Amino acid sequence: MNIAELQKLTDWLIDGGRSTTSPTRFMAECCERMVAAGLPLWRVGVFVRTLHPEIYGRNFIWKPGAEVELGTVDYHILESPDFHNSPLKIVFQQGLEVRVRVDDPQNMRFPIVNDLRAEGVTDYVALPLPFIGGTVNASSWTTKQPGGFTDEQLAALRSLAKPLARVIEIISLTRTAASLLDTYVGNRAGERIMGGQIRRGHTETMNAAIWLSDLRGFTALSDRLPAETVVDILNQYFDCQVTAIKNHGGEVLKYMGDGLLAVFPIDEYVGDEQQVCSRVLEAAQESRASVASLNYPIGDAVERFRFGVALHVGRILYGNIGGGNRLDFTCIGPAVNLAARLEKIASQLKRTVVASEGFAGVCRGGWADLGEFPVAGFSKAARVYGLADETSAA
Structure with missing residues (x-):
């Protein structure tokens, strides 16, 4: 672990990640900086609920060497078996961290384990991203490192999750404001209102x-x-x-x-x-x-x-x-x-x-x-x- 690089990353997050120009670019640069600091990340997901009449939430998925994937889910996700049997449900509803070691038999209750094993993943941790307003969103972190994440690496992820949540909240609030304006006054009018x-x-x-x-x-x-x-x-x-x-x-x-x-x-x-x-x-x-x-x-x-x-x-x-x-x-x-x-x-x-x-x-x-x-x-x-x-x- 490179402590100096982790501190630079923390400072960058506290400063709002202003070197990036979009949410997907922010996600990519944040994960790349984490890897450069010594975190052996394979797949990272950020899942944020939104205030929209048709879209329940958005997800951002990063993998090394690939473009960040941006997706949306509608309100039917709340009724789907995939969500009910997912570690993310625990994070969203209880605000708790969930760790899933692929080689631990107790984690077989999560169907995602089979997918992780097939992908070569050894460890998975879902961390809450609490917003100041009280809502809890979620992130997931996986590695292919033999033995999974070390205690030091997990501690680093937990410490980075707090400033990361602040930046994501700011991005989310801006998007929510734009979405609400689009919903109630239309896209062109919303752009003008957001523009001052x-x-x-x-x-x-x-x-x-x-x-x-x-x-x-x-x-x-x-x-x-x-x-x-x-x-x-x-x-x-x-x-x-x-x-x-x-x-x-x-x-x-x-x-x-x-x-x-x-x-x-x-x-x-x-x-x-x-x-x-x-x-x-x-x-x-x-x-x-x-x-x-x-x-x-x-x-x-x-x-x-x-x-x-x-x-x-x-x-x-x-x-x-x-x-x-x-x-x-x-x-x-x-x-x-x-x-x-x-x-x-x-x-x-x-x-x-x-x-x-x-x-x-x-x-x-x-x-x-x-x-x-x-x-x-x-x-x-x-x-x-x-x-x-x-x-x-x-």
Whole structure:
């Protein structure tokens, strides 16, 4: 063991491992420094829980001479036999260290022993990584050294786990903040907020295609069904749109009851307005098909659903709006107002997809001119277009 190198490593961790630029690079450099200090590591794993609606945790796996593997697990891991029979379950739930010597018969209760033996591993130790907030995450350390880890090497791993946990906690908190912002306000808005746009008045103008939709008959639906059922229906209904919106370059900004507001940014300098609007139309057609196939069993009946979406293109004001220290990152402007009015017209016409003259003019083909309609709050009537393949339905 090289005590001087271990001290340098400890100092590097206390300093935040600032010579690295990413979590995977931090993991790689940390393990490489440990090996250089005399720790005979073969495989190292760091397992961190996260605050995410779909992802239970992330894992980082290092092996000498290989790229760090980054993986995720969903909440089903808690029900899997692999987790229940793993030393990591003890670490996560009890915060205890677990050592598994491959040649110790008592450790045969862990199925992982057979995998370790096949890999040539002689010793495995799982160490808790306690965070200041009280949660406990986990790390695993293996070696192929004959006889396993020595007492001195184990002591070194235990002493390094504490500063390592601090750095991982900082990285984890930063990622969690970004993930929560992404979950609740969207990726682009989250990036801006994390970048410092947190004051009222921090806004910018942006050219974008605008998507505004709602579920037909939602008021009557919510009046006759239990609230839990309505929430479940809404979640499935929004799933029909969000996947298509994200896959085609859009970002959901807001849910308003059964309403959904999304934007598809247009780069004016690249001149991709036509491409963006084409992708928006594709997303609308996919959502129309998904909602049409959505059915929900309620008692002996099956509920079917219809929705409407208005598409427009124009300039919007995008940023922080609100009062005091309670802000909302959203978009406003005449273009958004017109999209909202068009969505109401779509409902009146019993249309699924309608578009403004501006949107239909950019994304040509497949439209039927539905005529001009007075628009509340606007001095001029708006010409409205519907998809030609909905003519018979109208």
